[in-house]
Amino acid sequence: MPRRAAAEGDTSAAGEERGAQAIHRVLTLLEVFSTAGPSISLTELSEHAGLAVPTAHRMLRALQSRGYVTHDPISGHYSLGPSVMTLAQAVLVRGEQDRLLTLAMPHLEALRDQTNETTGLHVVLGNSRVCIAECVSPEVVRMALGVGRVLPLYAGAAGKALLSGMRDDALDAVLADGAPQRPGRPTTAEAARLRRALVVVREDGYATSDEEAAAGAAAIAAPVFGARGVEAAIAIAGPAARWSRTARTAAVPRLLATVATISEQLGHRPGGDNPRAARPRRGATSGTR
CATH class of the missing domain: 1.10.10.10 (Winged helix-like DNA-binding domain superfamily/Winged helix DNA-binding domain)
Structure with missing residues (x-):
């Protein structure tokens, strides 16, 4: 034995x-x-x-x-791949993004309660975007990504809101017209449409999307600016059948007021050092339809 x-x-x-x-x-x-x-x-x-x-x-x-x-x-x-980036993001969130999360969470909850739709905070992660905070809608039928979910940067309202604040050289690197297609990179035709849409997003201060990142989903999103430029994007997403264009348009003033408040708390000066800072036309509609 x-x-x-x-x-x-x-x-x-x-x-x-x-x-x-x-x-x-x-x-x-x-x-x-x-x-x-x-x-x-x-x-x-x-x-x-x-x-x-x-x-x-x-x-x-x-x-x-x-x-x-x-x-x-x-x-x-x-x-x-994106899984490595997600792990790295977990470390970053504990550091420099702690303040962003602390400031944003009460506003995400308030927007969720006001619209009854899911709200989320998104940041750039390489050529992708990742949801780092989410307040899920109480509705039975709802949209929910889940914290840590990585999506292409060029798809969806949150992605366009983040891209709208990028410098031209950074935007070129993400879109890379004519480059071989690979995950996280748009085709040449998609890149051309996106460039046109971003002009409008910068004018209006927010972006919209209809079934771009997920089937049946609709969203609006606006960039959050810090002292160094765009730090994040806040998105409000819901089922397209309920979160209609009319409902989204009605929520735009709340969204713009929210990102303006957080941006100010992060040290952003409107019209200051950031040439990409949008001058919102409140109540207007924007983005790729």
């Missing part, structure tokens, strides 16, 4: 060691992106990580299935 117990203990320890080794290999593979570049081929990844190509490929497929890496079928290169 003692010999059997010892053998079982040895087997368990060996299994734990193999599991730890596999974790270290995966982490080594991910760390390659921080030194070798943001977009790397399978061969380069395996060489830098000191792994056999088949081993690296198996690990990359597992990471890709969970969104930690993405694969471009045209170039064959791998890049870090």
Whole structure:
């Protein structure tokens, strides 16, 4: 009996060691992106990580299935995926975005109570946007993203509100007209339409969307400015059948007043250092219809 117990203990320890080794290999593979570049081929990844190509490929497929890496079928290169960004965002939220969340939460709750629709706070995350706070509608039929949900930056009212405050060079990098299509990047035609829509969003101070980010969903959103420019976007979203264009338009003054209050508390000076700061025409409609 003692010999059997010892053998079982040895087997368990060996299994734990193999599991730890596999974790270290995966982490080594991910760390390659921080030194070798943001977009790397399978061969380069395996060489830098000191792994056999088949081993690296198996690990990359597992990471890709969970969104930690993405694969471009045209170039064959791998890049870090949105799941890595979501983890990084969790750290950032505890730091520099603490104040933003503290200021925004009471306003998100008030807007939710006033409109009976879901309100959310969104920030830029690479070429995407992520919802970092949400107050869900009490209605049975409602729209809810969930905190931490990552969406393309170019799709939806919140995305357009965030893009409207970007400098031209940053906007060009996100849209990259003519570049190969990949997740989080619009086609050339979509980019052209979006550029036209952003002109109106900047004039009006807010954006609208109808079923752009999710089927059956409608939303309005406005940018929140800080001392350095656009810090976030506040969105109000609901089922398109109930959250109609008329209902959304009626809520615009509340939304604009809310983002103006938060922006002031964050140190934004209207018409000051930020050339992208919109001058709202209250009650107007904007964005891609």
